[in-house]
Structures are given as C-alpha cells and as structure tokens.
Amino acid sequence: MNAPFAPQALKTQESLFAASPVAPSLERRRLQCYLGIMVGDIAAIVAGFTLASWLVSRDLGAGLVHGQLILPIFLTLALYNGSYSIDTLRRTWTSLSRPMIAMTIAVVVAVFVQFLVKPSGGLPRLSFNAGAITGMLLICLSRLQMRHLVRWRCGAAVMNELVIDDGGPKVDFPGAIRVSAAALGLRPDLRDPEALDRFGIVLRNIDRVIVSCPVGRRAEWAMMLKGANVDGEVLDDVVVRLGAQGARVAGKHGLLLVSAGPLGLRERAIKRMFDLAFAGSAILALSPLLIVIALAVKFYDGGSVFFVQRRMGRGNRFFNMYKFRSMTEALCDADGNQSASKNDQRITPVGKFIRKTSIDELPQLFNVLLGDMSLVGPRPHATGSLAGDKLFWEVDLRYWQRHSLKPGLSGLAQVRGYRGATDHESDLVNRLQSDLEYLEGWTIMRDIQIIVLTLRVLVHDRAF
Structure with missing residues (x-):
C-alpha cells in the first residue's frame, strides 16, 4: 500500500509536474520530421522525372509534366499506406519500402489513366520509365539522409515511453523513462479525482505507458489508463506462455494492451x-x-x-x-x-x-x-x-x-x-x-x- 501524501505535498508535486513535464513533447518534432520527409519525397520525384527527361530527350517541360501527374497520386497513396508514420521514423526498411509501394502503384495508375484518356498517344515510355526509376532512387537517398534528422529531433526511440513501477516485476526497456509510483504519489484510485488529475499530469507528452504492478492492482491500473488518452499496457508475463493475441512481448516480458488513444x-x-x-x-x-x-x-x-x-x-x-x-x-x-x-x-x-x-x-x-x-x-x-x-x-x-x-x-x-x-x-x-x-x-x-x-x-x- 502506498503511503498517503499530505495535500500540500501533492500541490507542490503538481506545480512541479506542470512546470517541468516528465518528458518533452515529441509530437511536434515528429510532425516536423514528417514534413521534412514529405518535402524530400516531392523534391525527389520532381527532380527524378526532370533529370530523366533532360537526359533522354533534352526536354525539361515533359519531365515537369510527368512529375505533376505522379505527385498527387503518390502523396494520396503514401498518406494512406503509412509512408509518414511512426513506423517509418523508427525503421529504415519500413521508411524505404512503403514509399516504393506507393510510387509503383502511382505509376501504374498514371499509365492506366493516360491510356483511358488518350489510347493512341500515351506517355513517352523511355523518359517516363526512367523518370519513375530515378525518382524512386532519389526518394530512397533522401529518406536515408533524413534518418539523421529523425535521430536529431526525436532520438532513437522516436516516442516517449514511460514505465511506472508500482511493485511489480523489474523491467528494463531501452530508452524508456522510469518512475516510481510511490515516489510520485501515483495510485490507481478511481474514486479520487485528484489522484486521476495527478496521473494525467505525469502522463503529459507520453506516447506509451507500461505499468508494472502486482496482479491484484492490474484491473485498477487498466481502468486508470483507459481514460488517459494514451497507449497503455499492463505487465503480465503470462502473455509469453500463452502466446496471447492483442498482446506484445518485449524482451522476456509480456504486455497486455489495455488502452489506446481514440484518435490518431x-x-x-x-x-x-x-x-x-x-x-x-x-x-x-x-x-x-x-x-x-x-x-x-x-x-x-x-x-x-x-x-x-x-x-x-x-x-x-x-x-x-x-x-x-x-x-x-x-x-x-x-x-x-x-x-x-x-x-x-x-x-x-x-x-x-x-x-x-x-x-x-x-x-x-x-x-x-x-x-x-x-x-x-x-x-x-x-x-x-x-x-x-x-x-x-x-x-x-x-x-x-x-x-x-x-x-x-x-x-x-x-x-x-x-x-x-x-x-x-x-x-x-x-x-x-x-x-x-x-x-x-x-x-x-x-x-x-x-x-x-x-x-x-x-x-x-x-x-x-
């Protein structure tokens, strides 16, 4: 049982949390990275088609037209297939493969639309195909360079992960922030609005929360997390033995997902x-x-x-x-x-x-x-x-x-x-x-x- 905190001590803690969050917000920095990557993709496509058209036919105008045709289709597909997502910020292969899929489909769609509009004409094959390939290569080069921007702005983890230790098994997740529930006066008390407010203050700027607690307090922590507008997990090593679905295994520990923010x-x-x-x-x-x-x-x-x-x-x-x-x-x-x-x-x-x-x-x-x-x-x-x-x-x-x-x-x-x-x-x-x-x-x-x-x-x- 956590020792009760004096009201004045709790007010002091809340003032401290409000002035100095547990972690800086990474959401705005991730947005900056998405924007930087998107600008790089646009520049790569335009440059790819323009360069290919110049080398093949010395016609810069045709390359610009091809780029303008592909860009809206590519961006629409890229936004929907996760080319600008946390996964692409964290994993190099995902960052490269998803825009390549979007670009391939965009080229196929552009060719199909052009055929429907003008069956006898069509796109100049050599310069268009060379532009598509060059654009894809430049996208890969651009995204590889952007990995440095992502590391600089968001760090290796890209997201703020918080581990709350409430007397459960000791866990060690690289890059995660660790706090003691007892030290911060955090307790899963659904009948105390002040305790909920204090919990919400600690979770400000946090993207994922992992609670390590005894079995008897898991249900209470799960209910606390459901209203916290954050991806919340409760440590449960039975997940490893059961191979449970809707769960995650990190290292030697099993984690049950009990909450998630309702909006992306x-x-x-x-x-x-x-x-x-x-x-x-x-x-x-x-x-x-x-x-x-x-x-x-x-x-x-x-x-x-x-x-x-x-x-x-x-x-x-x-x-x-x-x-x-x-x-x-x-x-x-x-x-x-x-x-x-x-x-x-x-x-x-x-x-x-x-x-x-x-x-x-x-x-x-x-x-x-x-x-x-x-x-x-x-x-x-x-x-x-x-x-x-x-x-x-x-x-x-x-x-x-x-x-x-x-x-x-x-x-x-x-x-x-x-x-x-x-x-x-x-x-x-x-x-x-x-x-x-x-x-x-x-x-x-x-x-x-x-x-x-x-x-x-x-x-x-x-x-x-």
Missing part, C-alpha cells in the same frame, strides 16, 4: 483545425451578443460576468471552464454539488434567459481556442456532480473512459436529449453510454452532424 494524429489535427476555424468565426460573428450579455449580467447585481468552475478534461486532468454567470454570485456552486432545478431560487432573471437559450455556454468557445475543449465531445462535469445520491463515477467506473477525448460544447448525449439535472442514476447511465459510443466511431462528418443537430435543441425544456 491525422484525426486529431483535422478535429483541431475544425475547432479553431469554427470557434474563431463564431466568436467574431457573435461578439455583439457576447458583449450585450456580459453587460446584462454585470449590471444586474454588479458581480462577475463569468462563472469559472474546475472541470475534468482530457486525460482526466482538471481545467477551468467558463460560462456566463447565471446565478446570484454568493450562491454559485463552484463544486457542482447541487444541480440546478426548474424553479431554482439561485438563478437570476438574466440567468434564466441565458440558460433557457444555452447562451450561458458561449464563453466555452474561448476554452476551445485555448485547447481545453472541442466543439463536440463528452460534456465536462464538475467533480461533485451527483446522479441521485451517488457521485458520477460511483454509478459506473467506465465514467473515466469518456475523458480520453477533449470535452465538448455539445455531444451525442446532448442532441439525444440527455441533458439537465441528473436526479436518477439512469440519467447518468444514458449520457455515459452515448459518450462511449461517440468515442468508438469518430469522423469529422459526425462532428458536423452533431453541431447541426445542436442548433435545433439550443432552446430546450431541460435547461434550468
């Missing part, structure tokens, strides 16, 4: 760009309304314009969520222990209107710009929220899994009508089921659909 890098980039474009445009378009509401809230009782409440966000980490204040300032419930009711005496006349029309939620557009929230995702809850007489996570421990994505202004549960007070446990269960369903099948089109449906339920009878 490309999906997160698309979602983030959509959030920035939509939220930024909405703030500009709604700025007159935001100013009028802010003045109305301020002039009614002279209190603060915004209600700021600590909520649980992605990776089970806390963040400050903004809303227009709708209750009398002295009676605001910072912990969310008491849900608003239909005739709640704490709500001001201005607050009643902005809650009924969901205008009180608009300041969360700034949370979206800050990166704490997304336009669509599971709604963030206060840590003291109750379903009936139980805290949310006491109703269903799967509750923490919903935090593997950024919380949203709206979500699948909201457009299905699961909003307002949670007077019964079933109110929470219905929302949780919708949130988990959203995590399983994300697409940008689904986000757009939820936003459109949200506009239809901005005014609703459960807003009080």
Whole structure:
C-alpha cells in the first residue's frame, strides 16, 4: 500500500509536474520530421522525372509534366499506406519500402489513366520509365539522409515511453523513462479525482505507458489508463506462455494492451483545425451578443460576468471552464454539488434567459481556442456532480473512459436529449453510454452532424 501524501505535498508535486513535464513533447518534432520527409519525397520525384527527361530527350517541360501527374497520386497513396508514420521514423526498411509501394502503384495508375484518356498517344515510355526509376532512387537517398534528422529531433526511440513501477516485476526497456509510483504519489484510485488529475499530469507528452504492478492492482491500473488518452499496457508475463493475441512481448516480458488513444494524429489535427476555424468565426460573428450579455449580467447585481468552475478534461486532468454567470454570485456552486432545478431560487432573471437559450455556454468557445475543449465531445462535469445520491463515477467506473477525448460544447448525449439535472442514476447511465459510443466511431462528418443537430435543441425544456 502506498503511503498517503499530505495535500500540500501533492500541490507542490503538481506545480512541479506542470512546470517541468516528465518528458518533452515529441509530437511536434515528429510532425516536423514528417514534413521534412514529405518535402524530400516531392523534391525527389520532381527532380527524378526532370533529370530523366533532360537526359533522354533534352526536354525539361515533359519531365515537369510527368512529375505533376505522379505527385498527387503518390502523396494520396503514401498518406494512406503509412509512408509518414511512426513506423517509418523508427525503421529504415519500413521508411524505404512503403514509399516504393506507393510510387509503383502511382505509376501504374498514371499509365492506366493516360491510356483511358488518350489510347493512341500515351506517355513517352523511355523518359517516363526512367523518370519513375530515378525518382524512386532519389526518394530512397533522401529518406536515408533524413534518418539523421529523425535521430536529431526525436532520438532513437522516436516516442516517449514511460514505465511506472508500482511493485511489480523489474523491467528494463531501452530508452524508456522510469518512475516510481510511490515516489510520485501515483495510485490507481478511481474514486479520487485528484489522484486521476495527478496521473494525467505525469502522463503529459507520453506516447506509451507500461505499468508494472502486482496482479491484484492490474484491473485498477487498466481502468486508470483507459481514460488517459494514451497507449497503455499492463505487465503480465503470462502473455509469453500463452502466446496471447492483442498482446506484445518485449524482451522476456509480456504486455497486455489495455488502452489506446481514440484518435490518431491525422484525426486529431483535422478535429483541431475544425475547432479553431469554427470557434474563431463564431466568436467574431457573435461578439455583439457576447458583449450585450456580459453587460446584462454585470449590471444586474454588479458581480462577475463569468462563472469559472474546475472541470475534468482530457486525460482526466482538471481545467477551468467558463460560462456566463447565471446565478446570484454568493450562491454559485463552484463544486457542482447541487444541480440546478426548474424553479431554482439561485438563478437570476438574466440567468434564466441565458440558460433557457444555452447562451450561458458561449464563453466555452474561448476554452476551445485555448485547447481545453472541442466543439463536440463528452460534456465536462464538475467533480461533485451527483446522479441521485451517488457521485458520477460511483454509478459506473467506465465514467473515466469518456475523458480520453477533449470535452465538448455539445455531444451525442446532448442532441439525444440527455441533458439537465441528473436526479436518477439512469440519467447518468444514458449520457455515459452515448459518450462511449461517440468515442468508438469518430469522423469529422459526425462532428458536423452533431453541431447541426445542436442548433435545433439550443432552446430546450431541460435547461434550468
């Protein structure tokens, strides 16, 4: 059993973690490497076709035309076959073989399309074939040179791997960061939001987590990892003996994959760009309304314009969520222990209107710009929220899994009508089921659909 930590000590640790992460972020550096490799591929293809065309027919224009024909087909195939992925950064053979496959298919497609468009003409075989071969050779040379860039920017491991020692077998993974759960005050306590937040802070910038713990604590650690938005594994050497599927063997140790981030890098980039474009445009378009509401809230009782409440966000980490204040300032419930009711005496006349029309939620557009929230995702809850007489996570421990994505202004549960007070446990269960369903099948089109449906339920009878 880990010794309990004093609250002041925990606050000191959290401040230390927030100022100095366990590991520097490698995600941006990997993106720089992908971009560098992609630019190298483009230059190699253009140079290959141009050089071959010049040597064969002294015609630079034809080479440029061939390169422009191949490039969009190659890049499309390369993006989908993993030519720009962690595997290509880590393994030389993968880095060379995947673009070669993409290039070969691109050449075949280009020849086929040209035949369909102009059967009697076609591409000049000698210069086109020479250009394709030269381009492939230059891609290989470029990628071999880029290995130095990858090592310099990302190191040999390319990803941040963290081993948490919680009293299990001693393990040694080259390049991995090792921490002691006891030393950092980490414990798999799903009933303590502070412990989850501390765990999330330690996992910032981490790509993969391996927990080595006794058998009796594996289930608790597995549940902790499911909501952490990270690839999480629990050490289990039985994997080696069983040859289990969905598991990994590293050295002499078996690892069970118990969690994974719901979105890959490309999906997160698309979602983030959509959030920035939509939220930024909405703030500009709604700025007159935001100013009028802010003045109305301020002039009614002279209190603060915004209600700021600590909520649980992605990776089970806390963040400050903004809303227009709708209750009398002295009676605001910072912990969310008491849900608003239909005739709640704490709500001001201005607050009643902005809650009924969901205008009180608009300041969360700034949370979206800050990166704490997304336009669509599971709604963030206060840590003291109750379903009936139980805290949310006491109703269903799967509750923490919903935090593997950024919380949203709206979500699948909201457009299905699961909003307002949670007077019964079933109110929470219905929302949780919708949130988990959203995590399983994300697409940008689904986000757009939820936003459109949200506009239809901005005014609703459960807003009080």
